[in-house]
Amino acid sequence: MGRIIHSVTKWGIPILLFFIALRLAGGESVTNSLSLYTAFTLVMFFVGRLALKRGYVRWAGLALTFLAWSGLTLWVWSSHELDGVGIVGFLTIALVTGFLFGSAEALFFLALSLVSIWKFAYTDTAALDFANRMGLRPFAYAFNLSLGLLLTWLLLYFLIRTLQKSLAEGEKEIDHRRQVEAALQQQAAYLNALHETTLGIINRLELRPLLESILMRACKLADTRHALVELVTPDQSAMRLELGIGLPAPYVGHLTYKGEGIAGRVWETGETQIVNDYSNWEYRDPQVDVQFYAIVGLPLKAGGEVIGVLALLYENEEQRFHPELVALLERFASLASVAIQNARWYEAAQKELEERRLAQTALLESEEKFRKIFQSNPVAICITTFDEGRLLEANYAYWDMTGLDPATSLGKTSEELKLWSTPEARAKFIEELKRKGSLYNPDDSFYDEHGNLKQVISFYERMRIGGKDYILSMFYDMSEQKKTMEALRQSEARNRVLLEAFPDMILEISREGVIKNMVPPKGLEESMPVSMFVGKRVGELLSESAAAQTCFAMERALATGQMHAFEFEQKMRDDYRILEARVVPAFPDTVSMMLRDVTQRKWIEAEREKLINELEEKNIESETLRASLASIVGTFEFSEVVQRILDQLHQVVPYDSASLWRLDGKKQILIGSRGLPPEISQNLEFDIDEQNHAVPLFNGELPYIISRDVQAEFPRFRQTPHNYIHSWLGVPLKMRGKVIGLIALDGKQKSQFNEHHAGLAVTFADQVAIALENARLYSDLQADLAIRQSLISELESKNAELERFTYTVSHDLKSPLFTIRGFLGYLEQDALAGNVERLRSDIARITAATDKMHQLLNDLLELSRIGRAMNEPQEIRFEELAREAVTLVEGRLMERGVAVHIHPHLPVVFGDRPRLLEVMQNLVDNAAKFMGSQPQPRIEIGCAGEENGSPIFYVRDNGIGIPPEHHERIFGLFNKLNAQSEDTGVGLALVKRIIEVHGGRIWVESEADKGATFYFTLGGQPPPPPSAQDADAKTGNKK
Structure with a gap:
């Protein structure tokens, strides 16, 4: 209908304008009713077009229809004739209105037409000039017209209804075709997404790009801008939102558990979940801000298990997920599952490859660590072939223990090295090793190359490398421990002989306790005569308790017929002795009691038990020391060594806090601690003076110091933060007999440390010094390697400079020589010709050439002296140095009219004053x-801040400047930007060399025609002022 109205107004406006123009051209009046109606129609057409643009199609159509009906009515009225043409017009308007707008509007215009017809009839009856062609009376003619109009309208109405039904059926068919086309388009979109996703499976193996591709194609398939993918975490505990677009994007990383929300329900049921009203869904996730209406969750499965969920959302409440779309999305999700699983397999493969690479790197590092541990291990270790016993590798401890020379021993068999007494012995050893795989001999021994007996604990392990069998042998030297055990066995044997040499005393005692007979101990017959004992009661000779024990033993022996033994203590002369009594029944009323002095035996047994306990403790301590020192010696990083030393020492000697100190001249410097209060600085230093309680250790006067009440002995420990210490143990660290530091152990209890702890600490300290020295040597080695690399780089630079130097010298020295040689020829010719003026000119040129050569040689000589011939370094006021340099070049400055400004209060530097004066003179002259x-x-001379603690000086001018491409070249030897300049090209090279010898650097910042600024630093710093003690030592004063 809009198109019809648009066409009517579009073509009606120019036609009406043309009609009005023709009437005006024909001389018609513009004020009659037809012209006014035409003008009104033209205005209504314009208004109708404006209404169409604003969307009022129906009202614009009704207005134009009413305008047409009005025009028809006006025409019938103007023609004064009511005939069939008017009736057809009214009927046509009614039918068109019904077809375009509906039955109500058609009835409305039909009623208006009937009213108009009867109005015309009434007008005719009122004697107006209004006629009809049939000659009937007006009302009869109006009735006939009305009846014909109604009948005709009814007939056309039913025809139109039939036409509308046909059009409706056609419209339904068209809608069906559109739905089929939409389904085909959707199917095509699915097939396209299917094709693109298949390409994504082939071409995209990274998970995130694949997920982005899946979401984009799923959104395109479902006609939405909101989607997400959640994947099950590796531990199967939850699903993580991996990627989201649109509304789910802010929730990336959100975890969903089974049964929670749409994804949790899909995970739990394994089936597609469709929710077209999510805000009222009973399983919705309360943490999700609902800004959408419909959502579908599709399971992503692999091997029958849910590995994730693909979800799509509609934010428009009119959109719904219908079954056909869900079916397409489910097939798409199946393909996406395959793609995701492939991507996961690919990433897993990449991860495995990366892990293998890291494992290979770790293996190489482990091999390097093993090599270092192998070489530095105190246990003697060697690796030999299995069959021949060919020595392949051994550590330093093995060479030290056996006395073999590695240069001549590696590669030789055990038979060549005479490691076994007979080949049969080694064959028996090999057979046993094959059977058991490893052997352990705690009491092994062999002779080294020098004939010394080595008693060792040996370990043999059969190992397989590269498909071949080898033997790993380890020997722990037990020679000293064996000597200790042998001494103990000898002591036990001596004690046994002493015990057997003591004879027993035998008494015969009656039931009443009277001694009937007595046998004195062997060798004591005279001092213990029989008369002293026979006839006396036991109570008269023995103490009350001993007599009671004897009587009880006699009764038990007589009652049981068995021997009864007991011990008692008896005072003999001025000493108490322990006696062992054995009571044996001899007769029915008599017993024999043997007395043995077991005092010595009891002492020996106690001592033996004490020795055994001490030996066991020492063995445990030795093993602890060995394990602790092995972990320390195998470490080279200094801070880690210090921490391990303090940690392992705590396993041997119980302390509350400990510190490790380094001896540096007259100071002891803290390098590591464990358990110290936090307020004690790690950079703590103490002077080694009469107030320092560790002076005897640093001087080597004592092997250790034990202070059982340190606060009473040293007032320093009464002050905070040291007042918690009551016991103190100090052990020196020695390297090649020289004290290099100190281990200090602190205890919160008095008398916490004893001599035994000190001995353990001394043993530990000997190995600690080695570990510290190893760490220092390792650090020095790394520093030496860095210095060597620096020297190599410097040597390469010097070689390149030497090449340039050789070429330039050969060129620049030849040039004056050629000049001299050429003018000598001219000199001869002018002398023969008697041309005095030319003769003087030739001599002047020769003199200039020799002067230039002399200047060049002097500059080269001066350059070669830098770094070799140095003056005594001293403190220099840089402002004075700059003013002196300006004075030296004052002639050139005055000649050029140069103004020089030197900033006041320039820093004090430390260096070779004459050389630094050359630097400033060259820079100012340049x-x-x-x-x-x-x-x-x-020219301006000043200071522009600091670099690494050294001031940055500068010399700035406003001269011709230096192009940036020549900034590095100007410092090269014989490099001149102007070949015609009077200088030799050595000046800036000389400046650069002097500054580098002083540990600094020089550079230039400049542009052409904008002046130049030369910056430089000096690395040397003034030495610290000498202490009072140093001053006294130099002057010989003594306090």
Whole structure:
């Protein structure tokens, strides 16, 4: 209908304008009713077009229809004739209105038409000039017209209804075709997404790009902008939102558990979940801000298990997920599952490859660590072939223990090295090793190359490398421990002989306790005569308790017929002795009691038990020391060594806090601690003076110091933060007999440390010094390697400079020689010709050439002396140095009219004053020499901050400047930007060499025609002022 109205107004406006123009051209009046109606129609057409643009199609159509009906009515009225043409017009308007707008509007215009017809009839009856062609009376004619109009309208109405039904059926068929086309388009979109996803499976193996591709194609398939993918975590505990677009994007990383929300339900049931009203869904996730209406969750499965969920959302409540779309999405999700699983397999493969690479790197590092541990291990280790016993590798401890020379021993068999007494012995050893795989001999021994007996604990392990069998042998030297055990066995044997040499005393005692007979101990017959004992009661000779024990033993022996033994203590002369009594029944009323002095035996047994306990403790301590020292010696990083030393020492000697100190001249410096209060600085230092309680250790006067009440002995420990210490143990660290540091152990209890702890600490300290020295040597080695690399780089630079130097010298020295040689020829010719003026000119040129050569040689000589001939370094006021340099080049400055400004209060430097004066003289002279045509030449000398603690000096001018491409070249030997300049090209090279010898660097910042600024630093710093003790030592004063 809009198109019809648009066409009517579009073509009606120019036609009406043309009609009005024709009437005006024909001389018609513009004020009659037809012209006014035509103008009104033209206005209504314009209004109708404006209404169409604003969307009022129905109202614009009704207005234009009413306008047409009005025009028809006006035409019938103007023609004064009511005939069939008017009736057809009214009927046509009614039918068109019904077809375009509906039955109500058609009835409305039909009623208006009938009213108009009867109005015309009434007008005719009222004697107006209104006629009809049939000659009937007006009302009869109006009735006939009305009846014909109604009947005709009814007939056309039913025809139109039939036409509308046909059109409706056609419209349904068209809608069905559109739905089929939409389904085909959707199917095509699915097939396209299927094709693209298949390509994604082949071409995209990274998981995230694949997920992005899946979401984009799923959104395109479902006609939405909101989607997400959640994948099950490796531990199967939850699903993580891996990627989201649209509304789910802020929730990336959100975890969902089974049964929670759409994804949790899909995971739990393994089936597609469709929710078209999510806000009222009973399983919705309360943490999700609902900004959408419909959602579908599709399971992503692999091997029958859910590995993730693909979800799509509609934010428009009119959109719904219908079964056909869900079916397409489920097939798409199946393909996406395969793609995701392939991507996961690919990433797993990449991860496995990376892990293998890391494992290979770790293996190489482990091999390097094993090599270091192998070489530095105190246990003697060697690796030999299995069959021949060919020595392949051994550590330093093995060479030290056996006395073999590695240069001549590696590669030789055990038979060549005479390691076994007979080949049969080794064959028996090999057979046993094959059977058991490893052997352990705690009491092994062999002779080294020098004939010394080595008693060792030996370990043999059969190992397989590269498909071949080898033997790993380890020997722990037990020679000293064996000597100790042998001494103990000898002591036990001596004690046994002593015990057997003591005879027993035998008494015969009656039931009443009277001694009937007595046998004195062997060798004591005279001092213990029989008369002293026979006839006396036991109570008269023995103490009350001993007599009671004897009587009880006699009764038990007589009652049981068995021997009864007991011990008692008896005072003999001035000493108490322990006696062992054995009571044996001899007769029915008599017993024999044997007395043995077991005092010595009891002492020996106690001592033996004490020795055994001490030996066991020492063995445990030795093993602890061995394990602790092995972990320390195998470490080379200094801070880790210090921490391990303190940790392992705590296993041997119980302490509350400990510290490790380094001896540095007259100071002891803290290098590591364990358990110290936090307020004690790690950079703590103590002077080694009469107040320092560790002076005897540093002087080597004592092997250790034990203070059982340190606060009473040293007042320093009464002060905070040291007042928690009551016991103190100090052990020196020695390397090749020289004290290099100190281990200090602190205890919160008095008398916490004893001599035994000190001995263990001394043993530990000997190995600790080795570990520290190893760490230091390792650090020094790394530093030496860095220095060597620096020297190599410097040597390469020097070689390149030497090449340039050789070429330039050969060129620059030849040039004056060629000049001299050429003018000598001219000199001869002019002398023969008697041309005095030319003769003088030739001599002047020869003199200039020799002067240039002399200047060049002097510059080269001066350059070669830098770094070899140095003056005594001293403190230099840089402002004075700059002013002196300006004075030396004052002639050139005055000649060029250069103004020099030196900043006041420049820093004090430390270095070779004459050389640094050359630097400033060259830089100032250079600046004045290359001023160009500057009308107001100026040189500025100052300081621009610091670099690494050293001041940055500068010399700035406003001369011709230096292009950036020549900034590095100007410091090269014989490099001159102007080949015609009077200098030799050595000046800036000389400056650079002097500054580098002082540990600094020089650079230039400049552009052409904008002046130049030369910056430089000096690394040397003034030495610290000498202490009072150093001053006294130098002057010989003694306090």
